[in-house]
Amino acid sequence: MTIRIRELSKVYKLGVERVHALRGVDLDIGKNEFVAIMGASGSGKSTLMNVLGCLDRPSRGVYELNGKPTHRMGAAQLARIRNEEIGFIFQSFELLNRATALKNVMLPMIYSRRHWRSARKRAKAALDRVGLADRMSHKPNQLSGGQRQRVAVARALVNEPSILLADEPTGNLDSVTTHEIIELFRQLHREGQTIVIVTHEEEVAANADRIVRLRDGRVLSDHPTAEDPIHRRWLAGAAAAAAEAALKEGLAEGAPA
Amino acid sequence: MILVRIAIQTFGLALGQIWANKVRSLLTTLGVIIGVASVVAVIAALQGLRATVLQEFEKLGAKRVYIDGTLPRSQWHSGRWRDVQLKIDEVKAIRDRCESITSITPEWWGSYAVEYGDRKVAAAQTVGIWPTWHDIVGRQVIQGRPFTAIDDSERLFVCLINDKAIEELDLPREPVGEFILLAGRRFKVVGVVETVQLALFGGGDTSTEVFVPFGTAQVLNPDGWINDAWGSLASPDKVGDAKAEIGFVLSKMRNLRGGDEPTYQIEVLQQFIDQFNAMAAGITAGAGGIVGISLLVGGIGIMNIMLVSVSERTREIGLRKAIGARPMVVMIQFLVEAVTLCLAGGAIGLGVGQGLIMAIKAIPDSPLKDASVPAWAVLLAVGFSAGTGVIFGMFPAIKASRLDPIEALRHE
Numbered sequence: 001m002t003i004r005i006r007e008l009s010k011v012y013k014l015g016v017e018r019v020h021a022l023r024g025v026d027l028d029i030g031k032n033e034f035v036a037i038m039g040a041s042g043s044g045k046s047t048l049m050n051v052l053g054c055l056d057r058p059s060r061g062v063y064e065l066n067g068k069p070t071h072r073m074g075a076a077q078l079a080r081i082r083n084e085e086i087g088f089i090f091q092s093f094e095l096l097n098r099a100t101a102l103k104n105v106m107l108p109m110i111y112s113r114r115h116w117r118s119a120r121k122r123a124k125a126a127l128d129r130v131g132l133a134d135r136m137s138h139k140p141n142q143l144s145g146g147q148r149q150r151v152a153v154a155r156a157l158v159n160e161p162s163i164l165l166a167d168e169p170t171g172n173l174d175s176v177t178t179h180e181i182i183e184l185f186r187q188l189h190r191e192g193q194t195i196v197i198v199t200h201e202e203e204v205a206a207n208a209d210r211i212v213r214l215r216d217g218r219v220l221s222d223h224p225t226a227e228d229p230i231h232r233r234w235l236a237g238a239a240a241a242a243a244e245a246a247l248k249e250g251l252a253e254g255a256p257a
Numbered sequence: 258m259i260l261v262r263i264a265i266q267t268f269g270l271a272l273g274q275i276w277a278n279k280v281r282s283l284l285t286t287l288g289v290i291i292g293v294a295s296v297v298a299v300i301a302a303l304q305g306l307r308a309t310v311l312q313e314f315e316k317l318g319a320k321r322v323y324i325d326g327t328l329p330r331s332q333w334h335s336g337r338w339r340d341v342q343l344k345i346d347e348v349k350a351i352r353d354r355c356e357s358i359t360s361i362t363p364e365w366w367g368s369y370a371v372e373y374g375d376r377k378v379a380a381a382q383t384v385g386i387w388p389t390w391h392d393i394v395g396r397q398v399i400q401g402r403p404f405t406a407i408d409d410s411e412r413l414f415v416c417l418i419n420d421k422a423i424e425e426l427d428l429p430r431e432p433v434g435e436f437i438l439l440a441g442r443r444f445k446v447v448g449v450v451e452t453v454q455l456a457l458f459g460g461g462d463t464s465t466e467v468f469v470p471f472g473t474a475q476v477l478n479p480d481g482w483i484n485d486a487w488g489s490l491a492s493p494d495k496v497g498d499a500k501a502e503i504g505f506v507l508s509k510m511r512n513l514r515g516g517d518e519p520t521y522q523i524e525v526l527q528q529f530i531d532q533f534n535a536m537a538a539g540i541t542a543g544a545g546g547i548v549g550i551s552l553l554v555g556g557i558g559i560m561n562i563m564l565v566s567v568s569e570r571t572r573e574i575g576l577r578k579a580i581g582a583r584p585m586v587v588m589i590q591f592l593v594e595a596v597t598l599c600l601a602g603g604a605i606g607l608g609v610g611q612g613l614i615m616a617i618k619a620i621p622d623s624p625l626k627d628a629s630v631p632a633w634a635v636l637l638a639v640g641f642s643a644g645t646g647v648i649f650g651m652f653p654a655i656k657a658s659r660l661d662p663i664e665a666l667r668h669e
């Protein structure tokens with residue numbers, strides 16, 4: 001198992017008040033899985049992702065990444081795990097505006113023990129992999145939203161992480177660019193990458209092979225995409241809508257000019 | 258290893274940032290610039306002053322000993338200055354019995370009217386000396402001859418004058434062989450002594466000086482005093498011996514006991530040098546205080562800008578941590594930035610200090626014409642500015658290193 005989570009809970013303290021963001025989550029994710037995490041706003045998706053990405057530590061429970069008990073690690077060790085085993089993609093890209101695409105992608109290797117000598121070569125290869133070979137010397141403000149997210153994906157990939165985590169990676173993108181980014185994820189998945197993404201859109205989740213739904217910090221359901229009842233209902237609705245649209249288009253074409 | 262690499266990379270990046278924000282960096286580091294510039298300028302100026310002073314002492318002669326009778330403070334009311342003046346027997350005793358003194362001359366000071374033709378100097382400084390004076394005091398005889406033993410023993414009416422006297426008395430340019438009237442008596446000019454210009458020790462307005470043989474001076478004024486004596490040390494490191502020997506001879510001749518205060522003083526130029534060094538150290542300490550204050554102010558400026566930078570770049574710090582920067586690494590990054598900023602300020606300060614020194618040196622007749630910034634002052638400046646960076650960059654750097662990545666990424 002790449003990811004093994006048991007009885008994971010996370011409590012935020014706000015003064016005297018306690019917010020239970022996660023209440024005993026069990027989850028296993030294997031190598032080369034493509035998992036979509038869904039749920040209403042406030043259900044704990046981001047909290048779970050932050051724990052998966054070793055950005056945050058659980059209040060209780062077990063999180064093993066590739067067999068290593070991360071819940072027992074200190075700040076420096078977690079930093080190393082983040083650098084070497086995790087690629088994190090943010091909704092708002094989080095690129096350095098002063099630096100070119102290439103420099104942005106090289107950033108994780110500055111902090112790496114292994115790859116810093118070959119940083120430039122690896123960064124170029126990663127940008128090539130996300131289809132931005134011709135945009136390396138552009139700064140983020142000279143790139144479109146989709147291109148920016150591709151740079152962020154390249155940055156996440158550059159240290160060859162065992163898991164790629166993306167918290168609403170298409171949340172800031174229009175439908176065309178969303179499609180582009182999802183296509184990129186599919187391609188990476190085909191190449192063997194383990195991927196976990198958080199999304200609100202069934203359309204995006206449709207590309208994953210498994211959907212985990214959260215509610216109030218608990219796992220509500222965990223099904224292969226094709227068997228997820230909510231997703232099947234959405235598919236049916238989408239098919240109907242498509243048929244209706246085609247019908248309207250047909251009518252429009254048939255109408256006199 | 259990784260820390261060193263990051264430190265070097267950050268140094269390069271920080272230099273680039275400083276260059277990109279020239280004005281802002283300049284204003285930020287103003288305190289450091291002023292601090293370093295002033296420390297460098299003060300040190301260089303003192304070095305220059307020391308060089309000049311040492312040269313002057315060199316002119317005066319490092320081997321010279323000055324002996325003078327003096328009343329101890331406790332006897333200022335009861336005693337008489339006349340009684341404690343050097344006696345010629347005492348000078349002779351020092352000459353004969355002090356091994357570390359190779360030669361000695363008394364000086365018999367007087368002030369007389371000097372006339373040549375219709376020109377007159379009402380009160381010319383007149384000094385009675387032994388022929389040994391020439392070697393001890395080291396003033397060149399530029400025309401004619403020095404005094405001889407015969408001049409003194411025969412009490413000849415011969416004199417040496419300085420070149421200022423030629424001017425003031427309107428003597429011929431080559432006055433040797435001319436006769437002048439000194440205290441109403443005819444004296445033959447046998448030589449001309451150079452006028453020594455001392456920039457620091459009351460030189461510049463030298464006027465007519467007349468030198469006569471000691472024996473002749475006693476004829477001019479039989480009641481006169483020997484005002485002082487100059488001796489020459491066998492070598493400059495014989496100072497202690499010479500003082501002990503002279504003290505022993507004079508104490509014995511003056512019947513002074515162990516507990517009595519001496520009625521004479523023995524001065525060596527080394528003492529003046531020591532005094533000067535003490536004064537220089539005082540100035541340095543004072544300047545150090547000013548520098549300390551400006552570095553403190555500069556450091557606070559640095560701290561302020563680093564705190565602003567940390568809060569401006571909170572998201573960036575969050576990102577760096579999210580992709581694997583350890584807290585220590587983040588701290589080093591910010592510390593190196595602060596140090597780089599201070600070092601840049603220090604470098605500018607060095608330049609400004611150097612410029613100040615050049616400006617001072619350009620002033621004509623400046624006593625600081627030999628001022629220069631020594632290598633150790635450069636190192637000191639670099640050390641000071643780096644230290645300021647470390648001390649005042651530490652707090653912002655620690656603050657940055659402790660940021661929680663998630664909260665930092667949520668920062669607007």
Ligand SMILES: Nc1ncnc2c1ncn2[C@@H]1O[C@H](COP(=O)(O)OP(=O)(O)OP(=O)(O)O)[C@@H](O)[C@H]1O
Pocket residue numbers: 012013014019020021039040041042043044045046047048
């Ligand atoms: N730093 C925090 N301090 C206090 N409470 C927090 C904190 N972060 C999250 N929470 C709370 O934890 C719960 C889960 O939040 P989380 O961000 O994981 O939800 P989410 O599923 O990602 O929602 P969304 O779809 O809106 O992004 C929420 O009730 C939220 O208010």
Ligand SMILES: [Mg+2]
Pocket residue numbers: 045046047167
């Ligand atoms: Mg969220």
